Each structure stands twice: as structure tokens, then as C-alpha cells.
Amino acid sequence: MTDIITTTGFRTVTARNPATGEVLRKFECATPGQVYQAVDSARAAQKTWAATDVNARKEILHAFIRELHARKSEVAVLISRETGKPLAEALVTEVVVALDAADFLLRELPRFLRPERVGHANPMMKARRSYLLREAYGVVGVISPWNYPFSIPAVDVLNALMCGNGVVLKPSEFTPLIALKLKELFDAAGLPAGLLRVIIGDGLTGASLTQAPPEHLVDKLIFTGSVSTGKRIARAAAENLLPVVLELGGKDPMIVLEDANLETATSAAVWGAFMNAGQTCLSVERCYVHRSLFDNFVKRCVEKTSQLRVRPKDGGEYDVGPLIHAGQADIVDKQVQEAVAAGAKIECGGRRLDELGMNYYTPTVITGINSSLRLMCEETFGPVLPIIPFDNDDEAISMANDSEFGLAASVWTGDLARGEALARRIQAGAVMVNDVITSFGISEAPHGGVKSSGMGRTHGRAGLGEMVRLKYVDADRMGGVAKAWWFGYGDGYLSQMEGFADFMFSSSIIQRLQGGWRSIGAYFRKGRV
Numbered sequence: 001m002t003d004i005i006t007t008t009g010f011r012t013v014t015a016r017n018p019a020t021g022e023v024l025r026k027f028e029c030a031t032p033g034q035v036y037q038a039v040d041s042a043r044a045a046q047k048t049w050a051a052t053d054v055n056a057r058k059e060i061l062h063a064f065i066r067e068l069h070a071r072k073s074e075v076a077v078l079i080s081r082e083t084g085k086p087l088a089e090a091l092v093t094e095v096v097v098a099l100d101a102a103d104f105l106l107r108e109l110p111r112f113l114r115p116e117r118v119g120h121a122n123p124m125m126k127a128r129r130s131y132l133l134r135e136a137y138g139v140v141g142v143i144s145p146w147n148y149p150f151s152i153p154a155v156d157v158l159n160a161l162m163c164g165n166g167v168v169l170k171p172s173e174f175t176p177l178i179a180l181k182l183k184e185l186f187d188a189a190g191l192p193a194g195l196l197r198v199i200i201g202d203g204l205t206g207a208s209l210t211q212a213p214p215e216h217l218v219d220k221l222i223f224t225g226s227v228s229t230g231k232r233i234a235r236a237a238a239e240n241l242l243p244v245v246l247e248l249g250g251k252d253p254m255i256v257l258e259d260a261n262l263e264t265a266t267s268a269a270v271w272g273a274f275m276n277a278g279q280t281c282l283s284v285e286r287c288y289v290h291r292s293l294f295d296n297f298v299k300r301c302v303e304k305t306s307q308l309r310v311r312p313k314d315g316g317e318y319d320v321g322p323l324i325h326a327g328q329a330d331i332v333d334k335q336v337q338e339a340v341a342a343g344a345k346i347e348c349g350g351r352r353l354d355e356l357g358m359n360y361y362t363p364t365v366i367t368g369i370n371s372s373l374r375l376m377c378e379e380t381f382g383p384v385l386p387i388i389p390f391d392n393d394d395e396a397i398s399m400a401n402d403s404e405f406g407l408a409a410s411v412w413t414g415d416l417a418r419g420e421a422l423a424r425r426i427q428a429g430a431v432m433v434n435d436v437i438t439s440f441g442i443s444e445a446p447h448g449g450v451k452s453s454g455m456g457r458t459h460g461r462a463g464l465g466e467m468v469r470l471k472y473v474d475a476d477r478m479g480g481v482a483k484a485w486w487f488g489y490g491d492g493y494l495s496q497m498e499g500f501a502d503f504m505f506s507s508s509i510i511q512r513l514q515g516g517w518r519s520i521g522a523y524f525r526k527g528r529v
């Protein structure tokens with residue numbers, strides 16, 4: 001039995017190089033039956049896996065790191081071919097992120113899985129030995145997008161597996177090959193057979209994972225993708241009370257205060273907006289600049305943007321690649337053209353590059369945009385940097401928060417304390433002061449959003465927390481003594497409990513002492529059942 005399900009579906013998906021249109025491989029979509037079977041077999045393998053100790057899991061982690069490190073160039077080349085992103089980005093934002101996440105797990109896992117003592121302030125609970133266990137869910141479903149087709153599933157799969165779960169991974173239909181490569185790396189690292197299953201297919205294939213009959217349903221789902229699919233998944237999950245993490249879209253603001261370093265902030269804006277051709281959930285999608293810096297800021301952004309190398313027809317080195325498909329370029333172009341029609345000014349770019357292919361778009365700097373336009377409200381997910389002036393901190397915060405999204409944000413300033421104070425006022429899952437996007441690659445940092453950007457967290461200790469069920473264990477050393485709050489209700493009982501409540505919670509010391517005395521006396525006087 002193969003761990004990769006690709007046969008006998010009616011529909012097909014095709015992996016292509018978006019830079020050239022070259023077909024890399026065609027797959028038949030997994031049928032619902034094959035999806036259910038993948039969940040069943042991951043569940044069977046998980047039973048043994050859940051009983052392995054942390055050291056056995058760490059051995060696999062070590063081997064995974066060795067394998068990925070040794071094959072980092074091969075993996076980066078495949079990512080670049082399947083997404084069109086520059087090789088440098090494939091290495092840094094995908095391979096290195098996955099390596100760092102595995103390294104984080106090596107350090108964090110033993111601490112995380114160790115039983116955690118729970119102490120008690122209440123004197124009536126003092127005789128208990130209480131602790132928290134973190135137990136695997138069973139099978140975790142991971143549904144991932146195409147924009148970071150390696151690092152996003154790699155982190156989720158690593159976290160789920162190392163917490164003792166089996167995993168069924170459904171990658172985007174645009175990036176199946178790199179998901180299969182991830183599985184190949186785990187196989188080479190010695191992961192037990194069946195524990196990680198990859199199902200290839202389209203959105204309907206993903207739907208059969210989330211809408212399976214209860215006996216074939218995963219026990220937890222980690223979804224990364226668009227808000228609309230996220231909502232669909234949340235509705236399906238509600239039917240079965242399936243716990244889900246939803247990592248959805250963003251419209252991240254960058255706020256540049258008047259004391260920011262202009263050179264650094266403009267480089268950050270250009271990188272933050274155009275990296276991965278702007279197809280990053282944490283992209284700089286709205287850049288708010290203090291009016292005193294505005295003209296120079298725009299000028300430097302235009303100068304720096306004009307130095308970017310869009311992928312030439314024959315390949316070679318480049319900074320900005322194509323969008324994943326022509327449909328994505330359509331969305332970008334429509335938003336830009338709508339803004340222009342409403343009076344916005346294209347400072348540079350602002351057009352498709354049909355001479356290179358249908359899915360190329362020029363890195364675009366745009367000003368004079370009305371905040372009600374789609375370019376300012378909806379996720380653009382393309383190489384567009386809108387720059388808007390503001391006059392004071394309150395205005396900047398209000399504009400940054402004026403969004404249905406709340407994934408991440410950044411504040412740029414020479415005064416860290418001021419930046420951190422503003423960070424607290426921004427509605428987002430992460431705010432960086434003097435940096436953009438990097439939080440995704442910091443393995444200790446939780447990743448996730450507020451508002452329509454989703455719920456739950458991946459990455460860091462919080463991300464590990466999503467992969468386990470918390471179990472509270474409470475062992476009473478005085479098992480032979482009847483509890484004071486059991487039956488035997490009546491005056492004596494009430495007197496005891498009132499006295500106890502006074503002892504615990506009164507603001508007067510005298511009343512506390514009296515309450516304690518009253519409670520002890522009543523305990524011996526009251527009747528018992």
C-alpha cells in the first residue's frame with residue numbers, strides 16, 4: 001500500500017512551473033474513499049507512535065534535520081520550480097524556516113510534553129497531587145496553501161507528529177510535488193510507515209477530509225488559506241465539533257513614524273511588499289507614512305523598486321517572480337485599475353507583463369488611494385505597495401485598525417518604547433517594531449491572527465499547544481476521608497461553608513480567623529451521608 005494516494009479519481013490536478021507554464025506532473029485527485037482510508041491508516045499507525053518516548057521522536061527529528069540540510073538545494077530548486085519564487089527565497093523562507101522549526105522542537109519538546117504540576121492555593125485541596133498531561137489528538141489534518149508550500153506544512157506536520165499524532169496532509173493543488181518531497185524527507189528520516197499520509201487533489205478533495213463520516217474524520221484540523229475557504233471549513237467542522245485552527249488572510253499595515261530610519265524603512269517596505277511577488281500572508285499590504293517623510297519615502301521606494309529584477313524569460317537570477325497563476329494576476333490588476341479610476345497615482349509599475357506571461361505583474365508603488373477601495377480593504381496578494389500619509393500616531397493607529405483583518409503589523413521608529421506602546425494598540429496577532437514578516441521565521445514566536453485573519457496559533461509553544469489535548473489529573477492522598485462538600489446538607493453544612501468562604505475571601509483578617517474557626521467546628525458537628 002502506498003502512502004501517497006493519487007489513483008482512480010475522476011478529476012485531475014496539474015503541477016506547473018508558473019514562470020514558464022511547463023507541466024511538471026499531472027495527478028488524479030484522491031477519491032473520498034482514499035481520503036478516508038488515509039485517515040484510517042494514519043490512525044492505526046498513530047496508536048504505536050503515541051506510546052513512543054520523547055527520545056525516540058527526537059531521533060527522527062535529528063534525522064529529518066540531517067536529511068533536509070543535506071538536500072536543502074534540491075528542495076529549494078523544487079520549491080522555486082513549482083511556485084516561481086526566487087531560489088534565495090525558497091531557501092530562506094521555506095527550507096531554513098523548516099530547519100529552524102525542527103531545531104526548536106529538539107529543545108522544546110521534552111519540556112512541553114513533561115507533566116506540568118498544578119499547585120493549589122485552597123487549603124482543602126492541599127492533599128492532592130495534580131498535574132496536566134498533554135496527549136496527542138490522534139490524527140491531525142493539515143490543509144495548506146501554495147504560497148509557502150514547504151514551510152507551512154512542514155511546521156504543522158513536525159509539530160503534530162512530534163506531539164504523538166498521525167497526520168494527513170492535503171497540499172494545494174498547485175503545489176503537490178513539494179508536499180511529496182516533504183513526505184520523502186520524513187520517510188528518509190525513519191518516520192514509521194503510515195503515520196504521515198499525503199492526499200493529492202483539489203478543493204473537493206480537501207472537503208472530503210473535513211466532511212468525512214465521523215469514523216473517518218480527523219481529530220483536529222490545521223487549515224491555512226483564504227478567509228472564504230476558512231469559513232466553509234469552520235461550518236463543516238461545527239457539524240462534528242471538529243476542533244480547527246484557521247490561519248487566514250491578512251492586510252498587514254506598516255506604520256512609519258517621523259523618527260524612523262528612512263533607508264531601512266523603505267528597504268523593508270519594498271521587501272515586505274514584493275517578496276514572493278507579494279503573495280505572503282504577512283506581506284506589507286498598506287504602508288502608512290508620517291507626512292513629514294512621505295515624499296522622500298515614496299521617492300526612495302520607487303528608486304529601490306526600479307532596481308528589482310523581475311524574472312527574465314530565460315530564467316537566471318531574479319528578485320521577483322510570477323504570480324502563481326493568471327487568475328491571481330487578474331485580481332491584482334483589477335484592484336490597481338479600480339484605484340487608478342478612482343484617482344490613485346501609479347508611482348511605478350501598475351501593469352501586467354504579458355511579454356513574460358499571463359501571470360506576471362510589475363512591482364507597483366501607488367499613492368493617493370481612497371481607503372474604501374478594494375486595494376485597501378481586500379487582500380491583494382500581489383506585488384503592490386500602497387503608501388498613505390498620516391499626521392499623528394492616533395490617526396495611524398486608527399487607519400491600521402480599520403480593517404476586517406488582523407494578522408500582523410509593523411511600526412518603524414527610532415524610539416523603541418514608543419513603537420512598543422503603539423504595538424499594543426494595533427489589532428493583530430503579531431506586531432514587529434522595526435522589522436516585517438520575520439516573525440514567521442522565528443520558531444519561538446506564535447503565528448496567527450485576530451478578526452477575519454483566523455483563530456488559533458501555529459508555531460512556537462502555542463502552536464504545539466494546538467496539537468495536544470490537555471488532561472488534568474488529580475490524585476487525592478487522603479482518599480479515605482469523605483469530602484466536606486458532599487451530602488449532609490443542613491445548618492451545619494451551611495455554617496461550615498460560610499465560615500470557609502469567610503476564611504478564604506473576606507477582606508477582614510478578624511473575619512477570616514473567625515470564619516476558619518467556625519468552619520472547623522461545623523465540620524465536626526454536621527451530619528454525613
Ligand code: NDP
Binds near residue numbers: 224229449
Ligand atoms: P485557498 O483557501 O484557496 O486554499 C487553501 C487550501 O484549502 C488548499 O489546499 C485548497 O486546495 C484547500 N481547499 C479549497 N477548498 C477547500 C474546501 N472546500 N475544503 C477543504 N479544503 C479546501 O487558499 P490559497 O491556497 O489560495 O492560499 C492563499 C491564501 O492563504 C491567502 O488568503 C493567504 O493570506 C492565506 N495564507 C494565510 C497564512 C496564515 O498563516 N495566516 C499563510 C499563508 C497563506 P486547492 O488549492 O487544491 O483548491
